[in-house]
Amino acid sequence: MNNKLKLIRYHYRSIKYSYGLYRGLKTKFNILDIEYRDLNRLNSSLYSQLYLGDLDAIRIKSFLNKEEISKYINNLSKLKPALLFEKPFGFTHGPSLIDSYEKMDKYFDAAKEYFKELNNTMGFDFHDKIVNVLMDLSLNHVCEIPNCSGADYAFFPMKNMKRLCGSIPAHNGLMFYDMYPECRHIESLIDKSNQISILLLMQKSEKGGDLEFIDWRYCDTPKDLSTDVLRNMAMRKARKSIDLLPGDLILFHGGQLWHRVTDILGRTPRISLSAFSSFSLNHESILIWN
Numbered sequence: 001m002n003n004k005l006k007l008i009r010y011h012y013r014s015i016k017y018s019y020g021l022y023r024g025l026k027t028k029f030n031i032l033d034i035e036y037r038d039l040n041r042l043n044s045s046l047y048s049q050l051y052l053g054d055l056d057a058i059r060i061k062s063f064l065n066k067e068e069i070s071k072y073i074n075n076l077s078k079l080k081p082a083l084l085f086e087k088p089f090g091f092t093h094g095p096s097l098i099d100s101y102e103k104m105d106k107y108f109d110a111a112k113e114y115f116k117e118l119n120n121t122m123g124f125d126f127h128d129k130i131v132n133v134l135m136d137l138s139l140n141h142v143c144e145i146p147n148c149s150g151a152d153y154a155f156f157p158m159k160n161m162k163r164l165c166g167s168i169p170a171h172n173g174l175m176f177y178d179m180y181p182e183c184r185h186i187e188s189l190i191d192k193s194n195q196i197s198i199l200l201l202m203q204k205s206e207k208g209g210d211l212e213f214i215d216w217r218y219c220d221t222p223k224d225l226s227t228d229v230l231r232n233m234a235m236r237k238a239r240k241s242i243d244l245l246p247g248d249l250i251l252f253h254g255g256q257l258w259h260r261v262t263d264i265l266g267r268t269p270r271i272s273l274s275a276f277s278s279f280s281l282n283h284e285s286i287l288i289w290n
């Protein structure tokens with residue numbers, strides 16, 4: 001077996017075939033596992049494959065090691081309260097998704113402060129490390145944070161999800177633009193045919209808090225039904241729980257692919273950092289924001 005074949009081990013986590021129109025007639029979960037240390041040996045644009053839906057996810061094992069994770073978790077006790085925001089599932093550190101025009105200035109101010117604080121909390125240049133991953137996956141494409149009149153969007157806010165309130169109901173990334181018209185201004189910057197979710201798990205709960213892929217795509221989803229009805233329909237599709245360990249980074253087809261995070265059942269909160277990514281309109285760069 002040549003090196004590339006050895007490196008690229010496709011795990012076909014196929015559940016069933018459905019009859020979507022997106023990229024042929026098949027739908028199954030193709031998850032590619034790569035060790036972080038092997039990333040720079042790649043020489044194909046896996047990012048494009050992911051974007052087009054030939055791959056559903058790229059799971060980068062041990063993106064962070066145990067020491068890096070412990071340092072981050074220990075530093076969480078020193079966070080500035082100004083950057084902590086209450087959410088239905090617990091709280092975020094750093095702003096996530098603009099959900100109202102009134103809050104836009106606050107969002108951009110918090111994004112700027114958070115960017116500095118994220119690197120401090122990590123203890124190394126986290127932005128640089130993420131950009132290098134995207135460059136390795138995209139034959140060295142330019143990767144950047146988009147901006148709105150000079151103000152940068154948020155980069156990898158943290159979610160702290162707690163028992164009893166912690167879950168993220170079924171959704172896909174593209175439906176956010178229907179749910180929150182306020183986040184549509186990013187549409188003028190990105191190719192909106194898809195969006196890649198990038199998720200870094202930092203702490204697992206003892207039970208629950210699993211990322212689940214749902215066998216349904218935005219392109220096959222009726223556009224005239226309410227979010228609640230769509231969520232009920234999504235929960236009748238086949239689902240697959242995705243194994244992640246603290247330190248694993250997963251990039252997935254989250255713009256199109258429905259997914260959810262199951263209820264947190266253990267005492268330990270689930271901590272994750274996440275962002276969206278897409279090609280810029282002219283495909284000259286890859287943009288990362290939240």
Ligand SMILES: O=C(O)CCC(=O)C(=O)O
Nearest residue numbers: 159197199254261272274
């Ligand atoms: O697991 C998380 O923290 C959020 C996952 C998610 O919905 C996403 O990254 O699109």
Ligand SMILES: [Fe+2]
Nearest residue numbers: 172173197254
């Ligand atoms: Fe998502």
